[in-house]
Each structure stands twice: as structure tokens, then as C-alpha cells.
Amino acid sequence: MADSRTPLPRRLADAYVDELVALDPITGTFLGDPGSSGRLPDFSPRGIEAEAELARRTLARLDDAERLPGADAEGERRCARLLRERLTAELAVAEAGEPLRAMSSLYSPVHSIRTIFPLTPTETEADWSAVAARLRAVPEALAGYRESLTEGLARDLPAGPRQVRETLALLDESLSAPGGWFAEFVAPGPEALREELTAAAGLANEAMDGLRAWLREEYAPRVSGADDIAGRERYARWARYWNGTDLDLDEAYAYGWSEFHRLRAEMVTEAEKILPGADPWAALRHLDEHGTVVEGVEEVRVWLQRMMDEAIAELDGTHFELADRIKRVEARIAPPGGPAAPYYTSPSLDFSRPGRTWLPTMGETRFPVYDLVSTWYHEGVPGHHLQLAQWVHVADELSRYQTTVGGVSANMEGWALYAERLMDELGYLTSAETRLGYLDCQMMRAVRVIIDIGMHLELTIPENSPFKPGERWTPELAERFFQRHSSRSPEFVASELVRYLGAPGQAIGYKLGERAWLRGREAARAARGAGFDAKKWHMAALSLGSLGLDDLEAELAVL
DSSP states (O other): OOOTTOOOHHHHHHHHHHHHHHHOHHHHHHHTOGGGTTOOOOOSHHHHHHHHHHHHHHHHHHHHHTTSTTTTSHHHHHHHHHHHHHHHHHHHHHHTTGGGGOOOSSSSHHHHHHHHGGGSOOSSHHHHHHHHHHHHTHHHHHHHHHHHHHHHHHTTOOOOHHHHHHHHHHHHHHHHSTTOHHHHHHTTSOGGGHHHHHHHHHHHHHHHHHHHHHIIIIIHHHHTTOOSOOOHHHHHHHHHHHHSSOOOHHHHHHHHHHHHHHHHHHHHHHHHHHSTTOOHHHHHHHHHHHSOEEESHHHHHHHHHHHHHHHHHHHBTTTBOOOGGGGOEEEEEOOTTSOSSOEEEOOOTTSSSOEEEEEOOTTOOEEEGGGTHHHHHHHTTTTHHHHHHHHHHTTTTSOHHHHTTTOOHHHHHHHHHHHHHHHHHTTOOOSHHHHHHHHHHHHHHHHHHHHHHHHHHTOBOOTTOSSSTTOBOOHHHHHHHHHHTOSSOHHHHHHHHHHHHHSTTTTTHHHHHHHHHHHHHHHHHHHHGGGOOHHHHHHHHHTSOOOOHHHHHHHHHTO
């Protein structure tokens, strides 16, 4: 029998968030917790085990919570299913030792530390004092990370060589400026704290430099012969983590190819309108030189901001019903040294920090529009911002867990890709230029399914492929295939490939998540017939909170 002190699943999930924030202040800052600003997580094996033990303890309490009166209510049931699925998937990854080789362009302690400082509050002198404390915590955090990597080597769990090179490149970038990146970050701080901030930034830079030297001189040589690919067993474990379902990987691979062929045919049609006789990627290269462009870094930021503001004004009341605080979203230029792809960061739970889109410029000052329109429908409005800000808006009706740390990548990325398609359906991609750019973005997601599964599982390229039929995938072939079927620069493609190798199973969630969203919508439309109201369906769907693909399609179908 459940203990009388056992809370129902939603309260248990939120208690888990509170305990997680105590262990992981980076998550706390993302959630807007002011007490997290001066701390960093323990990245050592002890810190990793503390989070795993929290998950085990919460799962044990969930067994009791699900037996309580009221636990079968829809909201409690949905939250309980998510909590169990997420913690089980996270534990499977942790218990396989994956945090002991955590190194990638997006998902590693080095990247997390770099990312969190621009999101740390800096409005007041007290905020800057907390920043100084967080800077002073960098050496201990990186020492713990180094301890975990050392333990990984002892357990024959090496990071891939490409991930090591990417991390070293990030560290080189962080330390290249005079005084290092942290010195630049604290430059706008208050004069009263100048000495403290400068000293703290120096400690953080020294710690980064020490980690760089250790990685280059000791760690890299020991993993130089390691394999970058995951293999089927490891890939399946990560695919569950990123997608919230146990995928039929061979079926997903075949689906990626079917989407590749469909999209290529559509791209040929649009390319003919731009440059008759040219293939789609030649037409896109033509647009690089002769298409619509925005000149200037600040100019493109303003252009992206205006685009999102206009989308909110036009979609609100027609296809969505948006609360006022969701209508605020900021376009930002990404700090240097990170990955090449644009990204989004959610608002804090109190909306004091708004949702933000981030554009890495990669040193460019000239930006073709065809590559931006669909991407900002994805990153901003109606993509990530409308979903994730709506989750925060309804957090009190669901649980903080469902709307924040319980997020499933394939759900979120699937919605964002669905949002691109929705804008095409609604007629917003009015020119061949912007529609070919949209199809190019869609093609990139189909290619991801093919090469991510293909290279990690070393599958055979099918006979109807226009590229190397009958051969087995390798990372080198994957990079060539991606470059041949993308408008992106070689530098972007290389960066993306390293990302896929460092996060097995993450890249496939865009297309597979979109498929779940489309199937759910079509099932709801079929059930309701003429009574189907797309605006009501969208808002109900966006208010579900996080769901794995196991549950998403079924829940969408009955809205």
C-alpha cells in the first residue's frame, strides 16, 4: 500500500525537478531559478551517480504514487507515463556508462558551461556577484569532468576521436581572445566588481586551458583508435533516450529513403522555376549569388526579429490562440565557438527571460534568405517558441517536469519540422526561392535519418540510391552523401556529421517526430470530420506537455 505521504504523480514529478535542480544548477538556470546562478554541477562519477540514484528513488516512489486514488485521472496518468519512460531511458544511458565519455559539440559539460553563462542573469550587481561565484566554480566542475573521462578510459568507454577534436576546437575558440572568452563575458560587469570578476574569469580560463592541455596530451592519444560509430545495441539505447520509443530501426531507415525520393522530386520541380535544367543544389548555389540576401550581422538579427513578430501577429487568432507573454521572443546572434546550426532557448518559468532564437554567423556577413525563412519558422514561430513557451505557460496546469526537463527531443523537433510544413500548407512560402529552401531543410532531415542510422549500424546503401548503391555506410560516405544533397557549406556539413556521431539517434527525431505529429493530426481530423477545428487542435496539442513518440501519436489522435 502507498505511504500516506506519497504524492500523486504530478507532484512527485515536480519534487523530482526540485531535487534535480539542487544537483544540476545549469538546469536550474534554464528554469530561471535564481539560487542556481552561482553554482555548477558535479560532473565527477559521484555527481553522475547522485543523479542516477535520484532517478531510481523517484521511480520507486512512482510505483506507490500510481496506486493512489486519483492517479488514474488523465493528467496524472499522462505525467506518470512520461516520468517513468524518461527516467528509465535516462538510467539505461547512465548505467551503460555514457556520461563517462560525454563529449560532443552540443551535449557535454564543456558545451554546457559555455552555454549557460549567456543565460545567467546579469541585470544587477548581485547577479554579477553570482556570475563571479559561478566562474570560480569552473575549475572544480572541469576537474570532476576530467575524473569521469579518466574513469571512462579505465572502463574501456572512450569518446570518439572526432568528438575529442571538436571539443579541442571549442576550447581553442574559447581561449583565443585576449584574456579568453570568460574575460570578454565579464567585460560589461559593474566597476565595483571589476577586480573580482576579472580574477574569477582568469580562474575559469586557466581551468579551460588545463583541460585543453590534458585532452590534447593525454586523453586524445589514448582514444585515437576508438570507433566513432555506436553499433546497433548502443544506438538503440540512445534512440530510446532521444525519441521516447523503441524504434524499428530498419523501418525508420527505409522511411528516410522514401522521404528522400519524395522530396528530391519536389525539389526538381521548384529548381526548374529558378534555373531551368539545373539540379536542385545547383539552383540553390545560384541563389547564394543571385537570390535575395540580407547584408550585415545586426541587419539579419533585426530581419529575423521582424519575421517572428509578423508571424505571431498573423497566426494569433487565426491558427493559434496565444497568451500575451508567449508573444515575446528575441532573435539573438549566437556567441562564437559553438556549433554551426541555429538553435532556440526556452523562456524561464516566470518568463523573466524570454524565449530566444540564436543564429551562428560563422564569420559571415551576407545571409541568403532562402536558408533563413523556413529555419526561423522551425526555431522561432510557429516552431520551437510556440511549443516550448506554451509548455511554460501551462506548467501550473500540468507539471513543471512535463514542460521542462521531461522534454523529449523527437517530440520537440518533430513539432518544429511540422511547423515548417504547416507554414507551407498555409501558403507562406510563396516563391520558388523560399519553397526550394524549405524543401532543402526538409531534405536535410530525411538525409539525417538515412546517414545517422546507416553509419551507426553500418547498413547497406539500397540499390535505388543515386549514391554508392550496394556499399556499406561509413562516416566518410555519409559526409559525401550529405554534401551532395544539401545547400550547406562543407564546414557546416562537417560540423553536423560530428554532431550526429556524438549524439547517436538524436538527428532522426526531426523526421520521425514530424511523422508522429502528421499521423496524429490526420487521425484527429478523420475522427471529427467536418467538426475538426485546426486552431483548437493546435492549442490542445501544444498544451499536452512533453510526450515520447510512444504516446504522442495516440494522444494527438483523440484531441
